Amino acid sequence: KQEVTQIPAALSVPEGENLVLNCSFTDSAIYNLQWFRQDPGKGLTSLLLIQSSQREQTSGRLNASLDKSSGRSTLYIAASQPGDSATYLCAVRSGNTPLVFGKGTRLSVIA
Amino acid sequence: DVKVTQSSRYLVKRTGEKVFLECVQDMDHENMFWYRQDPGLGLRLIYFSYDVKMKEKGDIPEGYSVSREKKERFSLILESASTNQTSMYLCATSQELHYGYTFGSGTRLTVV
Numbered sequence: 001k002q003e004v005t006q007i008p009a010a011l012s013v014p015e016g017e018n019l020v021l022n023c024s025f026t027d028s029a030i031y032n033l034q035w036f037r038q039d040p041g042k043g044l045t046s047l048l049l050i051q052s053s054q055r056e057q058t059s060g061r062l063n064a065s066l067d068k069s070s071g072r073s074t075l076y077i078a079a080s081q082p083g084d085s086a087t088y089l090c091a092v093r094s095g096n097t098p099l100v101f102g103k104g105t106r107l108s109v110i111a
Numbered sequence: 112d113v114k115v116t117q118s119s120r121y122l123v124k125r126t127g128e129k130v131f132l133e134c135v136q137d138m139d140h141e142n143m144f145w146y147r148q149d150p151g152l153g154l155r156l157i158y159f160s161y162d163v164k165m166k167e168k169g170d171i172p173e174g175y176s177v178s179r180e181k182k183e184r185f186s187l188i189l190e191s192a193s194t195n196q197t198s199m200y201l202c203a204t205s206q207e208l209h210y211g212y213t214f215g216s217g218t219r220l221t222v223v
Contacts, residue, residue: 042217044214096161
């Protein structure tokens with residue numbers, strides 16, 4: 001059964017710092033991997049979707065990479081801002097099964 | 112963009128009540144999902160549906176049922192609400208395998 005782990009569980013950084021969030025998964029036979037953002041008390045907002053055949057995806061200051069063979073993905077946030085403070089969730093899709101989520105990394109960017 | 116609408120943002124119900132959580136999507140997606148989210152436990156899959164009239168149990172279906180009479184609507188039913196069903200409930204939708212998921216804004220349910 002697919003398991004997804006996110007490290008660290010929480011992270012606090014000063015504004016302007018570049019940072020990396022990590023996601024690992026146990027079964028490398030995935031179709032795609034999706035990164036989400038969640039603000040307190042709200043739903044999930046999709047940030048980036050990486051297909052299994054891709055190595056990375058970029059959107060603005062965000063860059064997500066995928067190394068399927070090693071079961072890892074990273075979300076890189078450049079020049080962090082207080083508005084980036086949120087919980088970031090990684091999820092993988094394998095076969096015909098629904099998305100499996102990690103427990104998230106809670107990010108605080110301090111002004 | 113796909114819009115996924117959950118009928119209530121906040122809901123307070125009494126123990127033993129039958130509770131309906133509604134989710135409607137506007138993009139003709141085949142697949143719909145219900146998750147619950149709890150601190151320390153993350154998102155857990157309750158039920159999902161890959162087609163109208165079709166439903167599959169997820170990881171934690173006990174105490175819940177679902178209904179999908181029309182493609183755009185997927186309802187989660189708490190047959191007899193209990194306090195341990197107090198949670199954030201999230202509905203999601205997707206197309207085929209290579210597409211991402213889109214989530215609704217969630218329903219925060221409190222059972223007293």
